[in-house]
Amino acid sequence: MKQLYNRTLAFFSIIQSKIAFYPTTFAIIGVLSAFLLFYLEERGISRYLVDHIPFLVVNNSTTALTIISALMTGLISMMVFSFSMVMLLLSQASNNYSPRLLPELISDKVHQIILGVYLATILYLIFILFSIQPTGDKYQTPGFSVLIGILGSVICIYAFIYFIHNISQSIQINNIMDGIHNLAKIKLNAMIEDDSKSSNEFPSSEHWYEYSTEESGYLQNISISNLMDICDKKNTQIHILPITGTFVLKGIPLFKSKEELDEKTIKVILANFNLARAELVADNYLLAFKQITEVIVKAMSPGINDPGTAINGIDYLTELFSLRLLKKENNVIGRDEKAFIKINSVSFSELIYNVMASIRTYCKHDIILVQKLVIMFKYLKMQKMENTGNLKSIDLEAKTLLNDARSSITNTRDLQTVEKMAVDFGLKII
Incomplete structure (x- = not known):
């Protein structure tokens, strides 16, 4: 029953991100x-x-x-115009910034x-229109229903005004990146808080029993509480192999178990993994780094x-990197001082390398952006970090x-500026 509840929540989370969800609900x-x-008309409210x-x-x-015919005509025109504006926003974001931004928009x-x-x-x-009986009898006209329709149309007009304001803000890249940054910040802060409750001790899973997924998709949400209940019941431990947010192919090992599991338990465990076909920053903070990096690359x-x-x-990347420095490299989750689950994650060194590998290609010739990136590295070195070994990664990326x-x-003048930045950073460049 609990697994069904979690699957229902996961399904609701997926359909909620679809553009037709709220329109269908309101319809x-x-x-x-x-x-x-x-019913109220039958009771004589008019x-x-x-x-x-x-x-x-x-x-x-x-x-x-x-009145109803005029209102319907106007509202249909407003809806078509609003829908066209949404499509224009999505097209512009895809062409000018990155197609990866579309799911969030x-x-x-x-x-x-x-x-x-x-x-x-x-x-x-439309339904009220069907109920009108044009016989001249004043009590056969649903007067109160028409009044509600007029009030609803007034609400639509104000909604249209707000829509124009909101669409003009949403199309600005600063607001798009700010939204991505805020979602990733919330996700990272939640993960850092969870890290403070987790343990660092977890046995090696090299010789554990390995189990594969029966479907493909992006690994998004995992019902950790359910998995811990299963581990406690079966007296085992689980090591989740793919990194959250990566695309998992059918037949690829998904997790390892310390104890051998029966087929029924395996199916119950797999039901607690949500493999989706779309990526959202709210589910995977790494996507924020990808999206902002692609915006930078496209801009240059x-x-x-x-x-x-x-x-x-x-x-925005600077602030997200500073938050990521506070996160542990691997999550070990337990209960009552006993570790049950280990979840792999992208290391900071790998994350900053992947981001900088793309940015360097398009920004290395621009001295202003190079200076900005060096300032980012200096800022990161001053931050508190969970793993002091990340200092080497920051120095290596700055040197590269x-x-x-x-x-x-x-x-020549720009080259002298580069040399000065290297000296200030304490690096010896080739």
Whole structure:
């Protein structure tokens, strides 16, 4: 039962990131609201309003038909325009920044909710339109339902105004990177907090029993509490082999167990791994490094040449790297001072190398960006870190960057600046 609950939560988390989730939810609410109003009309709510507050009720069938038809036409036009703006945003982000940004932009709840409000109101008006009986009898016109439709249309107009404001902000690369940075920061802080409760002691799993996945996908969420319950019950320990966020192929070893497991237990354990087909920063902080790195690389490509965006991206990377320094290299999770699960993670040295390998290619010829990156390295060396061995990785990346810059820059004055940065950093470049 608990495994089913966790799988349901994982499924809900996946569909929630789809662009059709909130519009579909609001559409159902709109239809249900129409049926609720049918019930209230049967109970005589329009008759009551005509008798007590007549100026709020449209009591003429022809007028009601005209109003609803005009509202529906306007709302459909607004919805088409809003949807076109969302597609324009996604196209521009993909072409100018990185296609990897699209899942985060698609999962923007503001755009989905506004489209859902439009759709709910349109469907509501369609159902109310069917209920109007143009016979001239004032009590056969659903006056209260029409009033609710008018109020819903007013809400849609204000939602449209807010949509224009929000879309103009969302399309700016600074806001896009800020959103990515904030999601990754939340995820990293949560992992650092979990590290403080974890243990560093875990036996070698070299000769343990190995079990493979039965499907392919990105390893996103893992139900740690369920896995610890299974380990406690079966008196075993589990070593999760793939790094969270990596693409796991069918048949590739997924985890190792200290004790041999029966087929039923294996299936229960596999049910606690969520293999998705899309990546989200909220599930995997490493994706934030990839996305910001790709924005920097795209900004410095010859076709775009936007060093200002690259400088902003380096600022965001600096803060994320400083947070990553506080995280342990491997997560060992336990309960009651007993270690149950070990989860592999990307080491800091590997992470900073992968990021800098891409950035150096497009930034080594620009002395301003080289200076900015050196400032980043200096800042990282001053930070508190979980593993002091990361200092060597930072020095190595700084030395590699300055060597590449020296071989790419031909201007004498810029070369002197590179030499001075190396001396200030305490490095001897080739």
